[in-house]
Amino acid sequence: MEENHLFPVFFKLDQLQVLVVGGGNVGTEKVNAILQNCPAARVTVVATWFAPELESLTAGFPNVTLIQKAFSCGDLFGKDLVIAATADRELNACIWEKAKASKVLINVADTPGLCDFYLGSIVQKGNLKIAISTNGKSPTIAKRLKEVLNDAIPDTLESVLQHLQILRDRLKGDFNDKVKKLNELTSVLVSRDH
Incomplete structure (x- = not known):
């Protein structure tokens, strides 16, 4: 395949x-x-x-x-x-x-x-941009996925992105420390418990 x-x-x-x-x-x-x-x-x-x-x-x-x-x-x-x-x-x-x-x-x-x-089909919510590709197989599927993602991603995500950028700029420590802290803070975005 x-x-x-x-x-x-x-x-x-x-x-x-x-x-x-x-x-x-x-x-x-x-x-x-x-x-x-x-x-x-x-x-x-x-x-x-x-x-x-x-x-x-x-x-x-x-x-x-x-x-x-x-x-x-x-x-x-x-x-x-x-x-x-x-x-x-x-x-x-x-x-x-x-x-x-x-x-x-x-x-x-x-x-x-x-x-x-x-x-590709593009989903955009403020600064978040997601490109969808079906490797040229089905632009129609890409279009449908775009509709699903547009509905699923809240418009308030832009505010979250802005706040995370401010927080990232204020974090102390080396690159690995910053990544660890940001991963902890953003884990709620992918948690199935919220």
Whole structure:
């Protein structure tokens, strides 16, 4: 049985350059996901046309640039991540090939075999962010788990996180002492007796 060997990471998209190729529904969905998670993300969208929803979505984001033209290899210059989100499978494969040659990480929408990374379902409660991956097997299951976790995690968790950060900053001792004290204090969060 195949296992999920993905390594979960959280990118600081305000410090990276992201290229999205495609201005239709899928491109809009990907740009929306990026901006929901990081409103200061630096994104360039290249497409021969843009859906009105994408234009209105990006209007209030100064770090998002829409360039109306066909994709070319030069679009990859200086980019850290690429998302190919066109309706043209051949073009997406070409973008993948050029990204790989340029050593730029790429996600080809709806084509798990051409992805260096996936965009998972995200649960966010303040500073807590949980990414859910099914290894590309079932985005629907990831969406359902997102709904369950959103309902299960209380909105008050943000207050708990803020207080724990203050406490952590005030703790004395070496790293191991701090970890031990914080583990004792937070054990109530996973206790089945509360």
